[in-house]
Amino acid sequence: MSAPKLELAAEDGARAPSPAEIANASLALSEITVSYGEKPAVFSVDAALPRESMVAIIGPNGAGKSTLLKAALGIVPRLSGSVRVFGQEIERARDRVAYVPQRASVDWDFPTRVIDVVLMGLYRELGLLRFVRKTHRERARACLERVGMADFAERQIGQLSGGQQQRVFLARALAQDADLYLLDEPFAGVDAATEKAIIDVLHTLKAARKTVVCVHHDLATVVDYFDHVLLINVRKIAEGPTATTFTSDNLQATYGGRLASTHIDQLKLSS
Amino acid sequence: MDAFLQLSLAPILIGVLSAIACALPGNFLILRRQALIGDAISHVVLPGIVVAFLATGVIAALPMLVGAAGAALVAVVLIETIKRVGRIEPGAAMGVVFTAMFAGGVLLLEQTDTSAVHLDVEHALMGNLESLIWFDAAGWGSLVDPAALAGLPPELPRIAVVAAVIALLTFVFWRPLKLSTFDEGFAATVGVPTRTIGLALVAASAVAAVAAFDAVGSIIVIAMFICPPAAARLMTNRLEAQVGWSIVFATVSAILGYVFAGYGPLWFGAQNAVSAAGMIAAVSGAILAVACVAAPHRRRIGAAQGQG
Numbered sequence: 096m097s098a099p100k101l102e103l104a105a106e107d108g109a110r111a112p113s114p115a116e117i118a119n120a121s122l123a124l125s126e127i128t129v130s131y132g133e134k135p136a137v138f139s140v141d142a143a144l145p146r147e148s149m150v151a152i153i154g155p156n157g158a159g160k161s162t163l164l165k166a167a168l169g170i171v172p173r174l175s176g177s178v179r180v181f182g183q184e185i186e187r188a189r190d191r192v193a194y195v196p197q198r199a200s201v202d203w204d205f206p207t208r209v210i211d212v213v214l215m216g217l218y219r220e221l222g223l224l225r226f227v228r229k230t231h232r233e234r235a236r237a238c239l240e241r242v243g244m245a246d247f248a249e250r251q252i253g254q255l256s257g258g259q260q261q262r263v264f265l266a267r268a269l270a271q272d273a274d275l276y277l278l279d280e281p282f283a284g285v286d287a288a289t290e291k292a293i294i295d296v297l298h299t300l301k302a303a304r305k306t307v308v309c310v311h312h313d314l315a316t317v318v319d320y321f322d323h324v325l326l327i328n329v330r331k332i333a334e335g336p337t338a339t340t341f342t343s344d345n346l347q348a349t350y351g352g353r354l355a356s357t358h359i360d361q362l363k364l365s366s
Numbered sequence: 367m368d369a370f371l372q373l374s375l376a377p378i379l380i381g382v383l384s385a386i387a388c389a390l391p392g393n394f395l396i397l398r399r400q401a402l403i404g405d406a407i408s409h410v411v412l413p414g415i416v417v418a419f420l421a422t423g424v425i426a427a428l429p430m431l432v433g434a435a436g437a438a439l440v441a442v443v444l445i446e447t448i449k450r451v452g453r454i455e456p457g458a459a460m461g462v463v464f465t466a467m468f469a470g471g472v473l474l475l476e477q478t479d480t481s482a483v484h485l486d487v488e489h490a491l492m493g494n495l496e497s498l499i500w501f502d503a504a505g506w507g508s509l510v511d512p513a514a515l516a517g518l519p520p521e522l523p524r525i526a527v528v529a530a531v532i533a534l535l536t537f538v539f540w541r542p543l544k545l546s547t548f549d550e551g552f553a554a555t556v557g558v559p560t561r562t563i564g565l566a567l568v569a570a571s572a573v574a575a576v577a578a579f580d581a582v583g584s585i586i587v588i589a590m591f592i593c594p595p596a597a598a599r600l601m602t603n604r605l606e607a608q609v610g611w612s613i614v615f616a617t618v619s620a621i622l623g624y625v626f627a628g629y630g631p632l633w634f635g636a637q638n639a640v641s642a643a644g645m646i647a648a649v650s651g652a653i654l655a656v657a658c659v660a661a662p663h664r665r666r667i668g669a670a671q672g673q674g
Contacts, residue, residue, distance in 0.1 A: 165551065168551075168554070168555045169554060169555075170550075170551045170554045170555065186557075189555070189556060189557050192555065193555075194551070194552055194555040196549060196551045196552055200549070200551060201548060201549045202397075202548075205397060205547075205548045205605075206397075206599060206602065206603050206604055206605045206607075206608050207544075207548065207603075207604060207605055208603075208604065211604075212548075215545055215548075215549070215552070215556075218541060218542075218545060218553075218556045218557075218558070219556050219557060221541065222541075223538060223539065223540075223541060223542070224538065251603040253603070267552075271556075
């Protein structure tokens with residue numbers, strides 16, 4: 096089904112990262128392949144995402160963006176490939192990684208309060224039976240403060256709007272105090288104020304020398320928000336600094352002609 | 367009073383402990399939208415228990431559990447086979463296998479001579495609470511008399527151990543259980559073995575179903591898994607409180623159900639008592655019905671998510 100052009104583009108980008116690149120990368124993926132049925136959802140994707148950057152993973156619906164993130168984290172099994180986080184096995188680097196799933200992936204009717212969701216970010220510290228102390232609660236509250244949700248700490252999570260849910264998820268990730276933040280569509284279906292609040296927090300993370308990786312669907316904001324892009328459509332199409340990689344040609348290759356050229360013209364593209 | 371100790375104390379305790387042992391995992395099954403797993407388990411378990419009895423000649427906890435586990439394994443293999451060979455959708459494959467295995471268990475039970483023990487079709491379907499009598503009780507002193515305590519029906523210590531172990535596991539693994547029930551993907555990224563937790567929850571439910579088999583049989587046990595936690599969910603918006611309420615409702619259902627079954631018909635002038643297990647399930651259903659109408663947090667449960 097794929098055009099020859101796409102094959103060519105994939106081969107251009109397909110070069111497994113070298114050991115030095117893996118060691119220096121925040122997130123290094125080598126030949127990641129994931130399959131839910133007979134057709135692969137992600138095929139042999141390589142990437143070496145730089146440290147202290149804001150990375151967007153971009154591609155059309157069904158391109159395997161979320162799947163790639165989940166496979167990197169070990170949430171879905173991969174058929175092949177390896178993952179390194181700051182040069183380490185992901186299992187050894189769990190304390191350095193925070194994951195924000197898609198908001199719609201959980202049941203917001205679950206009987207719990209906002210503050211309890213944020214405290215889940217402290218699971219690795221609290222373990223099975225350690226008591227939740229005042230300092231833990233204060234830290235969780237401070238994270239809610241950073242996303243502008245401090246007043247909602249005692250609310251039941253079912254009372255939140257979509258944007259508020261997204262902020263609570265971000266607060267939980269902040270509570271993890273990680274070095275690498277992986278977010279799955281953090282701006283999907285949120286109001287403008289929430290989008291602004293979230294991007295501000297993400298930029299403070301970058302300023303604090305953290306790495307932020309977002310599965311992102313809004314091409315119009317890519318140039319403003321991110322300094323590095325990974326374009327995929329099952330296979331990797333291209334990866335590199337936004338300034339040189341977020342080009343019309345790469346987008347056409349990624350979206351396989353599904354993107355109207357008028358649409359592309361409106362984007363702030365790197366030439 | 368002796369009559370109460372002899373006739374009613376052990377059945378009530380067994381009923382209460384069975385209800386609690388099922389309600390605890392039931393809370394999580396409901397939140398995971400797996401409520402019917404309890405039903406499936408109770409169906410599949412029956413032939414396993416019967417075969418275990420045929421093989422060993424006794425009704426004891428360990429063979430029953432082994433038999434039930436074996437039956438569950440057979441069920442999984444059968445479901446997979448039917449799905450692949452027959453190309454039938456998973457729900458249909460499960461429905462066929464569970465019902466067929468349950469029917470097989472009933473047939474097996476009918477054809478075998480189990481007259482020496484308390485194992486017959488009626489017992490298997492509806493439980494056997496009324497016959498779990500403590501003959502050795504002679505006044506309250508018996509409660510501290512080792513000789514008299516030794517005469518307690520063996521079902522009581524068995525369900526007590528099961529209920530205690532399930533309660534302990536729920537307490538110790540509370541955080542990973544809650545975390546993986548709410549957000550399985552996130553739980554995996556912080557190192558929770560989500561698959562193991564999910565399997566352990568189903569296994570604990572199976573153990574509870576087998577242990578509660580004595581008290582309420584294999585059909586009515588589903589009410590114990592679902593009704594108390596579902597009613598509890600409507601009482602509160604916090605999981606901790608929900609589990610607490612579910613224990614309260616399970617206890618109340620068991621006690622009231624037993625009392626109504628034993629004495630209720632007499633109040634209405636009828637001669638015979640009715641099935642205690644049936645009445646326990648009916649009371650738990652009534653509690654759920656009342657909670658649906660009057661509980662403070664009547665949000666949807668088991669409904670698809672989705673709000674703005």
